[in-house]
Amino acid sequence: MVAQGTLETVYMVLVSVIIAYIFGLPLGVILVITGEGHIKPGPRINQVLGTLVNIGRSFPFIILLIAIIPFTRLVVGTFIGTTASIVPLSVGAIPFVARLVETSLREVPWGVIEAAQAMGASPWQIITRVLIPESMPSLVAGFVLTTITLVGYSAMAGVVGGGGLGTLAYQYGFQRYQNDVMVVTVILLIILVQLIQTVGDRITARVNKR
Template sequence: MNKLTWFDSLPEVWEATQETLYMVSISFLLTVIGGILLGVVLHVTSPSGLWPQRAVNGVLGAIVNIFRSLPFLILMIALIGVTRLVVGTAIGPTAAIVPLTIGAIPFYARVVESSLREVPVGRVEAAQAMGATNGQIVRKVLLPESVSSLVAGATLTVVLLVGYSAMAGVIGGGGLGDFAIVYGYQRFNTPVLLVAVVVLIVLVQILQSIGDGVVRALAHRR
């Protein structure tokens, strides 16, 4: 059997790229939503937050730290049962979305918490003096004031998800990581393996450039 050349592998590369984009886009959307919600709760329940709750903040902080400390490959394996329960299978691009999201939310939540902490206290105090509720302060002061930082953190998160999606190929998650393992590594086909690496690098560069462009545009509007 002839070894697959890098040119012959391009249709499979395109299909794998589509799977990677599917995994990353869905998990990124879920991560941003979950990360903002969790990050806001972590911030407002902190000792210096709008609604200090030491017990709640301590428990949530510990959970976030535990998930952040786990290597993603171990997290994927540990969540196989949960993934199968949620989507009905533990392999494939759709199944990979579950550990991707769970693995990335704690990371982005800390980014959100840090961004909200950087908002000047004077802005918050001014809103309180005008009678704004805690919810209004979060929606109209904290989040708008930290939007540039949140977008920059989201860019880091989407790049992280691309790397995670490649690792998902180890357990049959599909995408470019799975392609690199099946068509490149297992068949000792270095050129095909390098094609997957190059596509991943290009994808990361594109996403990083888009994120940086959005951050610059937001900075110019301020």
């Protein structure tokens, strides 16, 4: 059960973080470039997207988990199980990722962007050849932070039968008072987080050209 719970947790987190970045990365880029004085100013778009992102970030995950049960059931046919947990995990992480990406891209010196504009680079070229490459270390660090955050979220999803180590800890460690199961799941979660952080730090160091 412990081995299965660990694999389920890894599966949930991995798929969720990929989906979160598929939607969150472009959203973060749009938030940056549509800002005042940037390469594609769009105050209305920026304000609307910023408001939606803030609303998404304001929901505690356990409430979001329950609130979007109808949407989860619509997408996967059920709201219980490992695959079903991916839906709220992804939805909860998208606005979080968008803000992390926005923060990372805003760290790129404006002088670098101006230099690219002076050479005739298009907005798309500035995004793909300047903004993202220059902020890559910060983006990788944000990816690591998101992954670790989703590990914690996945444990909360276990309370409502989401699978993984969270369900194992709740059903056996808490409800059946099996403290040894609780201790083992906590240790495994700590090891998983430490492993993610270590690998992430090494990747960040490699991509950092500064």
